[in-house]
Amino acid sequence: MRFPATAAEVGPAARVEQPALVVVDMQNDFVRVGAPLEVPDARGTIAAQQRLIAEFRSRGRPVIFTQFLARETDNLLWLWSPQCRPDTMCCWKGFRRRYDDAQGELDCTEVIAELQPEPGDLRIEKYSYGAFHGTDLDGHLRTLGVTSLVVTGTVTQICVDETARGGFDRGYRTTLVADAVSSFAPDLHAATLKNFAMKFGWVADAETVISWL
Numbered sequence: 672m673r674f675p676a677t678a679a680e681v682g683p684a685a686r687v688e689q690p691a692l693v694v695v696d697m698q699n700d701f702v703r704v705g706a707p708l709e710v711p712d713a714r715g716t717i718a719a720q721q722r723l724i725a726e727f728r729s730r731g732r733p734v735i736f737t738q739f740l741a742r743e744t745d746n747l748l749w750l751w752s753p754q755c756r757p758d759t760m761c762c763w764k765g766f767r768r769r770y771d772d773a774q775g776e777l778d779c780t781e782v783i784a785e786l787q788p789e790p791g792d793l794r795i796e797k798y799s800y801g802a803f804h805g806t807d808l809d810g811h812l813r814t815l816g817v818t819s820l821v822v823t824g825t826v827t828q829i830c831v832d833e834t835a836r837g838g839f840d841r842g843y844r845t846t847l848v849a850d851a852v853s854s855f856a857p858d859l860h861a862a863t864l865k866n867f868a869m870k871f872g873w874v875a876d877a878e879t880v881i882s883w884l
């Protein structure tokens with residue numbers, strides 16, 4: 672009897688067959704200097720994400736940006752991210768604030784200027800950590816014929832992991848890009864990548880992923 676291939680036996684091209692790039696929550700209130708939920712290491716991933724975005728666009732493959740929105744009424748998330756309460760209004764849709772590395776006020780939930788979406792890119796607004804929960808992301812991917820996901824963004828152990836696992840749960844072959852995801856906690860970042868590669872998908876750097884396409 673011939674059994675299906677193991678993860679290690681799946682060739683590079685098959686890992687990223689009919690792929691979409693999902694850029695998770697690279698928005699001002701996470702990435703800009705002085706942001707309420709600043710992830711300083713996120714800025715170090717911008718170049719790798721730019722390379723991936725350019726590569727996917729050049730191949731006519733979908734590029735999807737997720738944006739985390741905080742609810743403006745009391746909810747469970749406020750317990751764990753008090754910055755989302757009314758005194759700070761972190762990730763409130765339409766709220767504008769100043770950041771130490773930008774001129775003027777910026778929409779706090781907008782994707783950073785360095786990765787600015789183009790008209791043909793898909794945006795997914797979400798009120799939860801994972802991009803599949805309560806959104807139409809899966810439907811869009813099915814319509815586009817996507818069968819695999821390449822995931823970048825922030826925060827590795829929270830929204831990135833939840834989104835990537837959501838892809839796994841829905842049958843998408845999923846790869847996390849090690850040098851294009853970031854966290855405020857290096858130990859959790861490392862543990863998440865190790866755990867994901869063990870049971871959920873592949874982990875590789877941006878140049879390796881591009882070589883697979």
